[in-house]
Amino acid sequence: MTIRATLLALALTTTMAGANADPHHKKRVCHDCGKVTSVRVTEQDGRGGAAGVVLGGVAGGLLGNQVGSGTGRSLATVAGAVGGAYAGKHIEGKINKVRTWTVKVRYDNGHTGSFQFRNDPGMHKGDRVRRADGSLRRA
Known part of the structure; x- marks a missing residue:
């Protein structure tokens, strides 16, 4: 009975190790997905006409x-x-002051990026975002 239990344990261990070593089960990283690390609003004087x-x-x-x-x-x-x-x-x-929102992002692949908006993008630190068409969108 103990040999049978040992063989069963060995078979299960081998099966589980094989599943983790399978190269087809790699974790996929979204290179355009990330998290907002900061949102900063700046004001500059507008142009006089x-x-x-x-x-x-x-x-x-x-x-x-x-x-x-x-x-x-x-x-x-x-x-x-x-x-x-x-x-x-x-x-x-x-x-005629001009406001600019600068949103900094840390992507899931470790890279960082910065985006500027002329209107409030409604994003906050910690929000999940995705880069699309040269801009950011909430994920």
């Missing part, structure tokens, strides 16, 4: 025209217009 330049120039010119008389008034008007145009462009840039 013609509206800011024109409005700032007009306002600066009107203020400069209030200073002095004669040639001094003309110089103050021109200086006010130039300074107002410069300030107007920068003020418009501050008003």
Whole structure:
């Protein structure tokens, strides 16, 4: 009876070892799948356009025209217009801030990647994602 039990145990052990050594049972890794490691939002000043330049120039010119008389008034008007145009462009840039979401990913194969979005992608640290068409999507 013990020989039979020993043979049975040996047969089961050999069968199990053979199943684990089978090269057709390799674990498949998705090279486009991964996990979000960080999401960072940054703000940058937008670009000031013609509206800011024109409005700032007009306002600066009107203020400069209030200073002095004669040639001094003309110089103050021109200086006010130039300074107002410069300030107007920068003020418009501050008003039109641009947000960027940077999402960093660690893929299942160990590689890392980074993606930028102009709108909130709705992803958070730890989310499972998949790279598709040059962007990220939730998995």
